[in-house]
Amino acid sequence: MSMSASGTSPDGGTTPEGAPEERPVDSTMSFAGLVVPEVHESAERGLTSDDREAIDALPAGSALLVVRRGPNAGSRFLLDAERTSAGRHQTSDIFLDDVTVSRRHAEFLRAPDPSTGPGFRVRDVGSLNGTYVNRERIDDVVLAAGDEVQIGKYRMDFHPSPRVPQQAGQ
Numbered sequence: 001m002s003m004s005a006s007g008t009s010p011d012g013g014t015t016p017e018g019a020p021e022e023r024p025v026d027s028t029m030s031f032a033g034l035v036v037p038e039v040h041e042s043a044e045r046g047l048t049s050d051d052r053e054a055i056d057a058l059p060a061g062s063a064l065l066v067v068r069r070g071p072n073a074g075s076r077f078l079l080d081a082e083r084t085s086a087g088r089h090q091t092s093d094i095f096l097d098d099v100t101v102s103r104r105h106a107e108f109l110r111a112p113d114p115s116t117g118p119g120f121r122v123r124d125v126g127s128l129n130g131t132y133v134n135r136e137r138i139d140d141v142v143l144a145a146g147d148e149v150q151i152g153k154y155r156m157d158f159h160p161s162p163r164v165p166q167q168a169g170q
Contacts, residue, residue, distance in 0.1 A: 046157075051076070058161035061110075063120050063143075070154035071098055077156070079120055084108040086151055087127075100152030102127035111142055119160065122149055 062080040086094035087105035124131035132150040
């Protein structure tokens with residue numbers, strides 16, 4: 001319930017001058033000139049508009065890893081091969097240059113699922129510090145949209161393409 005300048009509420013009640021104004025829990029306040037953008041799920045996950053555009057433009061059957069924390073925060077890695085290696089070795093497809101990452105740390109594998117279509121899984125390949133998905137140590141797991149993959153100090157969000165691949169003959 002809001003009060004007018006005279007201390008009269010819309011329902012006709014009055015409050016003594018100088019008394020604190022009571023507001024219902026669900027009230028909102030507005031400030032002139034302040035624009036508050038609508039919060040979307042992607043914003044809550046920390047995606048920039050450039051990240052969202054990159055994800056929307058992904059080819060069908062591919063995915064994107066967006067680095068949220070670690071030495072390369074903001075970097076993106078495209079998953080579009082049957083197998084993508086990740087590690088500290090210079091020949092890794094995803095080169096993560098930090099001592100917390102094993103030379104050969106993990107690999108991302110295309111994992112088609114008859115019920116959901118194309119997807120990816122991540123598999124730890126004997127790393128010293130382990131590979132984590134949503135803060136749980138894993139050996140091999142199928143990834144879902146928004147999963148957080150941690151390899152050493154690197155925390156990356158997994159984003160599959162929103163496009164569905166065409167079936168043969170379509």
